Every structure is written in C-alpha cells, then in structure tokens.
Amino acid sequence: MKYYFKENFRFLLADGALYDSNNVPVYTYENKTLFLPEVELRRGNEKVGMIATDLTFMLRRYQLYLLGKRIGTLQQCFRWFSHKLELPELGWTIEGDFLAMEYRILDERGDVLATVDQEMFRMTRRYYVNIIDESHELELVLLVTAINLYDKQISARASSGYHHHNH
Numbered sequence: 001m002k003y004y005f006k007e008n009f010r011f012l013l014a015d016g017a018l019y020d021s022n023n024v025p026v027y028t029y030e031n032k033t034l035f036l037p038e039v040e041l042r043r044g045n046e047k048v049g050m051i052a053t054d055l056t057f058m059l060r061r062y063q064l065y066l067l068g069k070r071i072g073t074l075q076q077c078f079r080w081f082s083h084k085l086e087l088p089e090l091g092w093t094i095e096g097d098f099l100a101m102e103y104r105i106l107d108e109r110g111d112v113l114a115t116v117d118q119e120m121f122r123m124t125r126r127y128y129v130n131i132i133d134e135s136h137e138l139e140l141v142l143l144v145t146a147i148n149l150y151d152k153q154i155s156a157r158a159s160s161g162y163h164h165h166n167h
Helices: 134-165
Strands: 002-007 016-019 025-031 038-043 046-056 059-066 069-077 084-087 092-097 102-106 112-118 126-131
Touching: 002 134, 025 134, 038 134, 046 134, 059 134, 069 134, 084 134, 102 134, 112 134, 126 134
Parallel strands: none
Antiparallel strands: 002 016, 002 126, 016 025, 025 038, 038 046, 046 059, 059 069, 069 084, 084 092, 092 102, 102 112, 112 126
C-alpha cells in the first residue's frame, strides 16, 4: 500500500495527514503539546496511536502506543558522526537518510517492511510511504510519524544552535 504524508505548515508542531492514492486522508496526526511533544494518530475519528517524547541524557526516545498499548521505544543510538534509530522491542531498524526522509524500515531478518521518500521543493513536507508488509500497517504509520517528529526536533535544535552562534 502506498500513502503520502502531507504536513501542515507549523514550525515546531507535527500536524498533518496520511493520504491514499485518491487523495483521501486515511490517518491524521496532531501534536498536543509544544515542549516534550505528544502526538496523537487517528484513523477517522478513532485514536489508534500516540507518540510521547522522552529525553534521556542528550538522546531522544519516543514511546510508541498502538490502540492504548505500548509497543516499544523508538530510540536514537549514540554515534559520533551519524544518527541511528531503532525499535528494539520489534527488532526493527531504520536504514538510509531518515533526516532527509529517505529511508527503509527493516525487520529482524533484514526484510524491508516499508520505504519512505520525501518529495523535494515544496513549502510543506510531503513524503511517500510504501508499506510492503501490510500486516504491520498501523505500527509502520506510527513509526514514520515518530521519525518525522524526531526530524523536526533535530532540525529545530540545529537551527536554534546555528542562530545562537551568530549572536
């Protein structure tokens, strides 16, 4: 199944929708707070997931909840010159350039569950999610939404650090 995410234009907040090929919104997501964001994922009027930000030392972690149950922690692993994300409870890893929204989600065997590619040169974010293993659709949509939140937080931190050094 192929979807695309289209984000609303709000600098720090992660709000938007996931559309099917007929341009019909299937999932929506909305940030509920500004500091330590908490994002709700909805399918129609039903809340199907939640992402809660958890800061540990300087690494970011995101608690993922699906249908009211915690399914795992998306966590940033410390590396000197690169970022790595993983969802160890499910045995999933993310390969590629997730900060550019071009990556693959792999299961514990190394099989591709989904791919994500960003459309460039747009005012708001728009990226495509190709879900290969549809049996994990909700988990994958929730995970991609969490990675989007991670990217926004990293980008905001980088731009605030950049401005700070110019004063």
